[in-house]
Amino acid sequence: MTLTPPPPPSADLAGLSDSGLLVRVARQDEAALAELFHRYGGRVLAYVRAMAGPGFPHEDAVQDIFLALWQKAGLFAPEGGEATGWIFTLTRHKVLDRLRSQSRVRERGDLDLASLDAPAPAEDPTLAPSLRKALAALPAEQRTPIRLAYYGDLTYEEAARQLGLPVGTVKTRIRTGLATLRDLFQRREAP
Structure with a gap:
């Protein structure tokens, strides 16, 4: 169509x-x-x-x-x-x-963390590589919960269960990681 x-x-x-x-x-x-x-x-x-x-x-x-x-x-x-x-x-x-x-999202227990390593390519060819680099620059303790929540489509509670961590810890790590990503992109865009 x-x-x-x-x-x-x-x-x-x-x-x-x-x-x-x-x-x-x-x-x-x-x-x-x-x-x-x-x-x-x-x-x-x-x-x-x-x-x-x-x-x-x-x-x-x-x-x-x-x-x-x-x-x-x-x-x-x-x-x-x-x-x-x-x-x-x-x-x-x-x-x-x-x-x-369309049954494309995997069942929660079957989520493969390795499949979340790289986001799908974006229309803008400069976006995906910069996002991939920025995510790679984060410590694994922040990167993994972000990938689970945003690319794995898990709730904070589901991500916490997957990682074996308290929900509050996962929320803090995601919030900290997103703040770091925001700072990285703002510095990059600043004249």
């Missing part, structure tokens, strides 16, 4: 913030949805491709994601966080739901 974009966005919406657009989408404003698709369609597709890998109906998933965005935009709370984070969290959940329905 080929991805069919909504009609071109309206020029008067170009100045609105992403949060403002989501608020308008919650009111069933099709032009606001078109503007969000214009801003995020390519990035969402790249994220879906990176997450799901080959053989996955990427474009169908993007259409499902924007349909879900249309239906669930009323759940977005601007004071609760950034619109970008909300959109990509919704994307992640929709992709994981599809993978689960």
